[in-house]
Amino acid sequence: MGVDRWFLIASTLLAAVAGVRGVLALRHGNKSHWTVWWMIGVFLCQMGYLAVRGEMRGACPLRSIAEISVYLAWSLTLFYLLVGPVYRISLLGVFTAPVVVIFQGLALLPGKLDPSPERIINTTVWGETHSAMSVLAYGALALAAVAGVMFLVLDRQLKEQHLKGGLFRNLPPVRELLVSLERLLWLGMVLLTVGIVAGILMPHETDGGWKHVFVAAGVWGGYVALMVVKRVRGITGRKFALGAVALFVFSLGVFAFV
Amino acid sequence: MELVCLGLNHKTAPVEVRERFAVGNTKLGEASQNLLEMAGVPEGVVISTCNRTEFYLAAESAPAALGKLEHCLAEKVHGHEEPFYRYEKADAARHLCKVVSGLDSMLLGETEIFGQVKQAYHAAHAAGTTGPVLNRLFQKVFSVGKKVRTQTSIQEGSTSIGNVAVELAEKIFGHLKDSEVMVLGAGEMSRLTAQALVSRGAKSVIVTNRTHDRAVELAAEMNGRAVRFDDWLGVLKDVDVVISSTGAPHTIIHKEEVESVRRARKYRPLFLIDIAVPRDIDHRVGEIEEVYLYDIDALEQLAGQAKSRRLQQIIECEKIIEAELGKLVT
Numbered sequence: 001m002g003v004d005r006w007f008l009i010a011s012t013l014l015a016a017v018a019g020v021r022g023v024l025a026l027r028h029g030n031k032s033h034w035t036v037w038w039m040i041g042v043f044l045c046q047m048g049y050l051a052v053r054g055e056m057r058g059a060c061p062l063r064s065i066a067e068i069s070v071y072l073a074w075s076l077t078l079f080y081l082l083v084g085p086v087y088r089i090s091l092l093g094v095f096t097a098p099v100v101v102i103f104q105g106l107a108l109l110p111g112k113l114d115p116s117p118e119r120i121i122n123t124t125v126w127g128e129t130h131s132a133m134s135v136l137a138y139g140a141l142a143l144a145a146v147a148g149v150m151f152l153v154l155d156r157q158l159k160e161q162h163l164k165g166g167l168f169r170n171l172p173p174v175r176e177l178l179v180s181l182e183r184l185l186w187l188g189m190v191l192l193t194v195g196i197v198a199g200i201l202m203p204h205e206t207d208g209g210w211k212h213v214f215v216a217a218g219v220w221g222g223y224v225a226l227m228v229v230k231r232v233r234g235i236t237g238r239k240f241a242l243g244a245v246a247l248f249v250f251s252l253g254v255f256a257f258v
Numbered sequence: 259m260e261l262v263c264l265g266l267n268h269k270t271a272p273v274e275v276r277e278r279f280a281v282g283n284t285k286l287g288e289a290s291q292n293l294l295e296m297a298g299v300p301e302g303v304v305i306s307t308c309n310r311t312e313f314y315l316a317a318e319s320a321p322a323a324l325g326k327l328e329h330c331l332a333e334k335v336h337g338h339e340e341p342f343y344r345y346e347k348a349d350a351a352r353h354l355c356k357v358v359s360g361l362d363s364m365l366l367g368e369t370e371i372f373g374q375v376k377q378a379y380h381a382a383h384a385a386g387t388t389g390p391v392l393n394r395l396f397q398k399v400f401s402v403g404k405k406v407r408t409q410t411s412i413q414e415g416s417t418s419i420g421n422v423a424v425e426l427a428e429k430i431f432g433h434l435k436d437s438e439v440m441v442l443g444a445g446e447m448s449r450l451t452a453q454a455l456v457s458r459g460a461k462s463v464i465v466t467n468r469t470h471d472r473a474v475e476l477a478a479e480m481n482g483r484a485v486r487f488d489d490w491l492g493v494l495k496d497v498d499v500v501i502s503s504t505g506a507p508h509t510i511i512h513k514e515e516v517e518s519v520r521r522a523r524k525y526r527p528l529f530l531i532d533i534a535v536p537r538d539i540d541h542r543v544g545e546i547e548e549v550y551l552y553d554i555d556a557l558e559q560l561a562g563q564a565k566s567r568r569l570q571q572i573i574e575c576e577k578i579i580e581a582e583l584g585k586l587v588t
Binding site: 029154158159161163164168169171172173174175176233234235236237238239 | 428432521525556
């Protein structure tokens with residue numbers, strides 16, 4: 001087994017520990033102060049994986065579903081580490097860790113991560129920019145979806161007046177979650193815009209390449225529509241959060257099937 | 259040296275007795291000096307809050323010191339039942355630990371008492387009335403108080419309707435400095451709830467009442483503004499929290515009215531607190547997505563749950579106190 005896989009396994013295990021310890025702390029009515037440290041460990045292992053895998057590929061490792069999945073998990077972790085402390089979004093790590101485990105777990109399924117990946121020879125600046133920026137964008141959009149799920153959980157608790165337990169006590173306020181969600185969507189959209197522009201400018205040898213860009217543009221259009229409605233007309237927090245989650249889940253199809 | 263405590267509180271003395279023993283914050287040092295003279299002891303601290311006055315002494319002979327002190331204080335309790343409780347040695351230290359931890363407070367687990375005791379101790383220390391016994395005791399007691407609060411959930415949750423409302427408002431809006439509050443009906447309950455929100459930084463308060471003069475009066479009290487009762491719907495689009503307690507026999511806020519301002523509000527979250535009986539707000543208003551509606555029963559239930567959670571924590575708190583007192587004795 002290659003070093004890249006070991007890094008990935010270590011990273012996935014650390015994310016699982018972060019999630020499980022976070023949930024256990026919540027069941028005892030507290031929040032774990034160690035989540036961010038576990039997630040830093042996750043991030044360092046992901047960096048190790050990317051360095052080894054990048055060396056093997058000779059380019060940004062984004063050529064298979066498994067590699068894209070791991071890169072997405074890395075991007076999600078990166079944004080969590082950048083955004084979590086700045087916005088002080090309590091429990092974001094507890095909600096992020098399982099998503100990281102799922103993405104990386106998919107890559108670790110037998111036969112998904114090629115142990116001897118083909119070395120990439122013909123790379124272009126636009127092609128690399130498109131891949132890297134698009135997946136970075138999806139990292140931000142994934143974190144927005146995570147914030148959306150947190151909002152939906154809190155909204156349900158407040159509406160149904162089920163206010164007991166560590167989860168309710170430790171979730172950030174509704175308004176802060178919605179503000180963070182909106183900022184993350186803006187960030188994701190800016191990065192996605194750069195990714196799509198680079199996708200248009202990169203050389204396309206097959207129709208499949210264009211199809212990919214068109215679908216990505218469609219996803220981008222969906223996010224633009226959501227943000228315009230939010231800004232101009234206004235939208236309930238629940239619909240906004242559901243929109244962010246639904247669009248992200250839909251956008252995963254761009255990578256999986258197109 | 260023996261440690262002694264003589265005190266009276268909300269459980270042992272009515273307010274007309276407690277007020278005779280009350281000492282203002284600025285007079286605490288002076289009161290501690292008087293205590294030394296009255297009891298003829300080398301060390302003494304006077305603690306005084308709205309619910310208690312307690313005298314802590316370090317004396318060569320506990321019975322003698324207590325006798326002198328009670329003799330001096332007898333005149334103040336003339337005509338009333340014996341209001342004092344007395345603790346000696348470890349019992350006095352245990353009692354002070356409970357006081358500092360909020361276990362002996364009227365509002366179980368309240369945190370204000372910690373600061374009040376600290377203030378009393380600092381005043382006595384500054385007045386030169388503390389010595390090795392009381393210094394060691396109070397330092398230990400403060401660390402016990404901190405431990406109790408951090409290692410148990412004795413202070414968690416709100417136990418009054420006003421505080422539950424504040425806690426929920428903060429869960430919805432975070433810092434209340436950007437939140438506007440509208441009060442419908444200028445009754446006592448809405449005043450107390452609005453005051454609780456203002457004390458936590460609510461940006462502004464708008465008061466409306468059928469009797470406009472009463473609305474103006476309450477608005478002035480809270481540095482807010484009053485609007486005519488017929489105009490409350492026009493204000494609804496700007497506010498984040500509505501406290502309703504009108505005493506009207508029929509519904510005041512209907513679903514259709516709230517729905518009519520949703521677009522103007524851009525579907526922002528709206529927290530409605532209905533503390534009126536009969537209820538002022540149609541329960542169907544709570545079906546609107548961005549509206550969080552809580553009536554008096556819901557708020558009382560939440561306060562009750564917090565109270566019972568705190569009661570369950572008493573045993574845990576006492577275990578910590580006993581363990582720490584053990585260390586103090588050794």
